[in-house]
Amino acid sequence: MKNMIFLGVLCFLFSFRPIEANKSIKVTNQQELNEALKTVQAGDEIILANGVWNDVRIQFKGKGTSNAPIVLRAETPGKVFIEGVSDLKIGGTYLEVSGLYFRNGYTPSNTVIDFHIDNKNIANHCKVTQCVIEDFTQLNRVRDDHWIEFWGRHNQLDHCYITGKSNQGPTIMVILKGNEHINNYHKITNNHFGPRPRKGGPHGETIQLGDSGTSMAPSNTLVANNYFERCDGEVEIISNKSNNNEFRNNIFYKSEGSLVLRHGNYCTIDGNIFIGDENSDFMGGVRVINTGHWITNNYFYKIKGDEFRSALAVMNGVPKAPQNRYNQVTDAVIAYNTFVDCITPWQFSVGANMNKSDVLPATEIRSARPERIVVANNMIYNQNPNDFPIKAYDKVDGVQFKNNILNSPNNGDVKDKGIQTENFTLSKISDWLYIPGSNKAEVYEGFDFENIKTDLFGNERTKQNAIGAVVLPVDTSKGVITINNYGTNWFSPEKKNFPNKTIKVSSSAELITAIEKVASGTIIELKKGTYTIPTSLVIDKTVTIKGKDKKNKATLVYQGADKSPAFLMKPKGNLVVENLVIKGNKVQYVFATLEKNMKSAYNLWANNIEVSDFDTVLNAYKDAFADTISIDNSVIKNCKRGIRLADENDDLGEYNAEFVYIKNTKFDAIQTSIVDYYRGGYDESTIGGNLVFQNNSVTNSGKEEPAGILIKTRGIVNVSIANNTFLNNPIELIALLWGEKGQAPKNNNIKNSGEFKIEQNLKQKMMY
Numbered sequence: 001m002k003n004m005i006f007l008g009v010l011c012f013l014f015s016f017r018p019i020e021a022n023k024s025i026k027v028t029n030q031q032e033l034n035e036a037l038k039t040v041q042a043g044d045e046i047i048l049a050n051g052v053w054n055d056v057r058i059q060f061k062g063k064g065t066s067n068a069p070i071v072l073r074a075e076t077p078g079k080v081f082i083e084g085v086s087d088l089k090i091g092g093t094y095l096e097v098s099g100l101y102f103r104n105g106y107t108p109s110n111t112v113i114d115f116h117i118d119n120k121n122i123a124n125h126c127k128v129t130q131c132v133i134e135d136f137t138q139l140n141r142v143r144d145d146h147w148i149e150f151w152g153r154h155n156q157l158d159h160c161y162i163t164g165k166s167n168q169g170p171t172i173m174v175i176l177k178g179n180e181h182i183n184n185y186h187k188i189t190n191n192h193f194g195p196r197p198r199k200g201g202p203h204g205e206t207i208q209l210g211d212s213g214t215s216m217a218p219s220n221t222l223v224a225n226n227y228f229e230r231c232d233g234e235v236e237i238i239s240n241k242s243n244n245n246e247f248r249n250n251i252f253y254k255s256e257g258s259l260v261l262r263h264g265n266y267c268t269i270d271g272n273i274f275i276g277d278e279n280s281d282f283m284g285g286v287r288v289i290n291t292g293h294w295i296t297n298n299y300f301y302k303i304k305g306d307e308f309r310s311a312l313a314v315m316n317g318v319p320k321a322p323q324n325r326y327n328q329v330t331d332a333v334i335a336y337n338t339f340v341d342c343i344t345p346w347q348f349s350v351g352a353n354m355n356k357s358d359v360l361p362a363t364e365i366r367s368a369r370p371e372r373i374v375v376a377n378n379m380i381y382n383q384n385p386n387d388f389p390i391k392a393y394d395k396v397d398g399v400q401f402k403n404n405i406l407n408s409p410n411n412g413d414v415k416d417k418g419i420q421t422e423n424f425t426l427s428k429i430s431d432w433l434y435i436p437g438s439n440k441a442e443v444y445e446g447f448d449f450e451n452i453k454t455d456l457f458g459n460e461r462t463k464q465n466a467i468g469a470v471v472l473p474v475d476t477s478k479g480v481i482t483i484n485n486y487g488t489n490w491f492s493p494e495k496k497n498f499p500n501k502t503i504k505v506s507s508s509a510e511l512i513t514a515i516e517k518v519a520s521g522t523i524i525e526l527k528k529g530t531y532t533i534p535t536s537l538v539i540d541k542t543v544t545i546k547g548k549d550k551k552n553k554a555t556l557v558y559q560g561a562d563k564s565p566a567f568l569m570k571p572k573g574n575l576v577v578e579n580l581v582i583k584g585n586k587v588q589y590v591f592a593t594l595e596k597n598m599k600s601a602y603n604l605w606a607n608n609i610e611v612s613d614f615d616t617v618l619n620a621y622k623d624a625f626a627d628t629i630s631i632d633n634s635v636i637k638n639c640k641r642g643i644r645l646a647d648e649n650d651d652l653g654e655y656n657a658e659f660v661y662i663k664n665t666k667f668d669a670i671q672t673s674i675v676d677y678y679r680g681g682y683d684e685s686t687i688g689g690n691l692v693f694q695n696n697s698v699t700n701s702g703k704e705e706p707a708g709i710l711i712k713t714r715g716i717v718n719v720s721i722a723n724n725t726f727l728n729n730p731i732e733l734i735a736l737l738w739g740e741k742g743q744a745p746k747n748n749n750i751k752n753s754g755e756f757k758i759e760q761n762l763k764q765k766m767m768y
Contacts, residue, residue: 043068055084064094074099077490089114091121102133116151127156135164139597146173156187161487163194170208176217186221192487195230200625201654204233210242212324215263224248227486232256258284266292276302284309293332299469301432303342311345316352317368328368338469339380349394371398376444379468380406390414402444430479441467526554539573547579555581565592571600584614593624601627610635622647626657637668651680670701679715682764689716697725708732722746726753738762
């Protein structure tokens, strides 16, 4: 009888057990996936079959547990391709996504991966791991989205590779709108953030934590052990806009920007490595705003940026600043950091030079100097000891310097007994890591300094061995950066090696066919002669079109429709033209972009070309962006206008090209402007627009220019006009330059050509 009762109880208990516990469901299409998502329970997994999943919109809902998460994974990591107009939204608890590869598409919503579906379905304790998002960018670069949005609490992104976002908006955004999203303790760890191209304006961050409106909220997000490679989207690689975040042990490799404590308080920046480049003045380190930050154990190598992009930029603030402006820096600690071969690595009261500018209204002048700042136990070393290591734009009476050493006999702008010159050298461990033979200098033991227990590499500190970021002795293997330690374990970023194959053509038909069919990187060499081109040559890859040499130029005669270009530049089109004569019939363009859907940048290099009888030399439409435009050793004549980069007229800080180089070129009989390069809308923290106009001659040009300006650079920050000749140009002004940005003409020869005018404080619409 007892046995019968026992069996009955067992049957009763098992009747409540799920029929298929911890089940695996393999799905092959959106419908099967949707059905599977309706039934999953804790411990289950959904397996996406290998192949291309096109135009899929996944809403991953469920309630897993810490011991039995619900998993959505690729059948084989890297062989499930999410393409087309697709996105993934996650809502629930203990949900995990792994192995997906997003490519060849863009999101139809505001996110590619979203840790919430709606206000009722928010992710908590969820994870995305071992995934790739590559070039999953909008068709229009000013169409705003975020590739990954964090909502809820305790969510994680780890071991992913993310690269190629060229449209507006941070790659990763942490949302803090609502009590259920603060104190979130999110983790962004062990990822590889591949190149993010220059955007040509603001809103190109790689990571942003919060926004101005929620910047006083506590986030407690950890960003650690990530590799940031050439993240060049804008001046801020990471934009911190919330409280209590930690940035630990990340590597910033040749990235044009900084880790910026833009808003928010009490953040920690510890153990990070910033590696610059000898050839770039745009790579930065850490920029400090607000209260209570600790910046310790960081290593800066060849950071050559200035002001906002200096290795260490401590800002001046705006008194009683509104939440979206620059708050005063107070109660910060900057200790145990090492700066090697950085140009003027320490810059204090950055932005105070704006106090004399009419760009800012009087109520927003940055006059609040840093207060209660401790700068201690840091090391500065420059191979050239005559470099200028410290710059101050205002008084530094609120900064306490303690036991810092440098090898320069001249401190720069700050003379303080807490900054001592020492005769020391460093030993090279690797391409970027240099260490002293000894760093047993006396250390300053400030309030809470006992909590700085380890160095850059996690070694314990002692009183006798502590100056700078590195404690001796050093394991030489620490100087080797193994990229495979970051990102996925199944995806290797391709290093594209173009073939550089040269093919020779001798007819128009051969040229047209070659441009359509050759592999990227091919050089097309034209035999001397005339090539008639009836329609635009489409440039959507890297290609060189050239005559044999300077004495054997090929002649292209373009016969296309009015306002059509001889060369149509598409996204990722990189064109080199050399040793060519290009002729039109006065109504077409030589080069032009698509009128819309320029999702990625293009590049144009012209050397030793002769252009005549066109409406416009280069016409960039709105939302198009070139990283580099270069014209050298060329002749341009009998055209209505020259280089037109002026359609970004919404005054939102956008502009059509990052670098424009025009050198050693003759312009004759250009009816309107030689260059029209425009940036409307201004935020003094963003740096952009670069024009170099040197060693050129301009004659008989500008007679029909309505603005009376030959070289128009409205709002462009960096302009150099030097060593040119201007002869018989019937215009009022050669250029109107921005004096507050240091713009001034140099060594130009002017005759019957108007004049240069410098407007010290150019009136600009502030974007905020």
